[in-house]
Amino acid sequence: MTSVFDKKAGGSNAADSQSASYHAATHNTNDRNSADRSPADRSPAAKDPATKDPAAKNSATSDFLAASAAMDNIADNLKDSNQISGQLSDTRITQANEGTQGRESAFPLAGVQPTFDSIPTFSQQPFSGDFSQPSQPSQSFQAFQPSSGQSATPPVTQPRRRLTGYWGQYFAFFSLEEVKYIISLFVSTRIVLTAIGLVSYTVLPTGYGKQVSWSAWRWLDLWGVWDSLWYMDIAQNGYSTLSKLSEFPAQTNLAFFPLYPMLMKGLGDLMGGHYFLAGLLISNTCMLIACFLLYQLVQMQWNKAIARRSVKYLFLFPVSFILSGVFTESLFLCLSLLCFYLAKRRQWWLAGLFGALMSATRTLGVLIALPLLFEYLKSLDFQPRRIRSNGLFLALIPLGLLAFCVYSYQITGDFLFFKTNQAAWGRELMSPVTAFWQGLSDGITEPSFKKLLECAFFAATLGLLSWFYRQVGFAYWLLGMYSIFVPLSTGVDSMPRFTLPIFPLFIALALLSCKTGWNRWMTLGLGLLQGALMVLWCTGQGLVI
Secondary structure (H helix, E strand, O other): OOOHHHHHHHHHHHHHHHHHHHHHHHHHHHHHHHHHOOOOOOOHHHHOHHHOOHHHHHHHHHHHHHHHHHHHHHHHHHHHHHHHHHHHHHHHHHHHHHOOOOOHHHOOOOOOOOOOOOOOOOOOOOOOOOOOOOOOOOHHHHOOOOOOOOOOOOOOOOOOOEOOOOHHHOOOOOEHHHHHHHHHHHHHHHHHHHHHHHHHHHHOOOOOOOOOOOOOOHHHHOOOOOOHHHHHHHHHHOOOOOOOOOOOOOOOHHHOOOHHHHHHHHHHHHOOOOHHHHHHHHHHHHHHHHHHHHHHHHHHHOOHHHHHHHHHHHHHOOOHHHHHOOOOHHHHHHHHHHHHHHHHOOOHHHHHHHHHHHHOOOHHHHHHHHHHHHHHHHHOOOOHHHOOHHHHHHHHOOHHHHHHHHHHHHHHOOOOHHHHHHHHHOOOOOOHHHHHHHHHHHHHHOOOHHHHHHHHHHHHHHHHHHHOHHHHOHHHHHHHHHHHHHHHOOOOOOHHHHHOOOOHHHHHHHHHOOOOOHHHHHHHHHHHHHHHHHHHHHOOOOOOO
């Protein structure tokens, strides 16, 4: 069967042969006329039509008519070739659009009937080579030139499979392979950590935590220790000025911000009062969303390889198992990434709205206004005259904190009761430098592995973000600095947990792993460290809380 390319080749060969005959006829006519002329014939008098030979005139007329007929045939063949090329381009565009539903805005030719002149060029880059050398056809063009003995059907590159339908409009920037990669990391790490926790929870002697039971399944209860008690109390009973712990009568649940337990309350009521399961569902959902947001943020600034490694090191971070527990860290990390993602897309009103939710989640949430303000000024090239009213949406960020302050005042008469109540946990304001050296000296003299671990997390975070300052940028660096120095002003306690929402750490680890041979050892070392800390956490050692 004759293919479309055979027809095109046949039409081109016929056109070439007729064009050659036309040039040959014209060349012969000119040669014959030149040969028949004498020197006298080339004089001005010989140009008079009345003096020309009638036979030569008839011969020239017939040659001209033959050449005109040949040109007509060439034009017809070129028209057929044009139609064939249009059909081929139509087929190629249709095949490409079949794999890209939901992304019509990315294809400016969508909905336009393609023609021979509307086929896009294969390269839009300016020529920078040597004009003295013959240009070579591009690789894309060469793919459509079959060699001898091969099929004339052009190869069609299969587009990457992407999400379609309802969720495709929100996750169109992810291919199915990337979604599978993130979900597979999530599932595999949760299974391994649950197994480690269950074995240590059952076999090893435990301190605090084993007496806590939220469900009929021990493998679920291990995710609800330490501060989970306070969030469960708020979700079930609301805020109170009375302590639930007889051994610590000064500690109240008003020290914990309201957004996370409010979400537990709302979802738990829908689930028939299963507030613990609601907390687990919220935490793990926020963790997954945070992974997708981190991937997209890193891909926007670097590339897909760094994005994949950043997500991997989020899962391998030594205390990332807390993200699956009934704690605020996963929600806080998710909101932080969402604010930066919206800021990168210049959606300032949404960034301000989710920033307000951050300030209702933890004390540090209100400080997200600082890096977001920097991002806003950066989008204006730091020219104050270009400031518009959309920058006022960042003023929404403190609203979550202000609302909780007003609520605290109505109950206790103190706007900052959540801050005052921190003294019941042994936290007092001091210089960050003093706090660090005090924690380090206590860790060495006591000795206390807990203090040394907390100082090590602070030093590692400070060193990594400072080392990769130029790569991560000022906004990410600023986020990391206030996230460790503000908690340090009350001591080094819980420092590993405070470093967990600092997502620029995962980017810095991904960049560090690009050194030859480092990725393998970093993966192994961080994975083993997380497993060891998971054992200590489940057995009530309190190293990360």
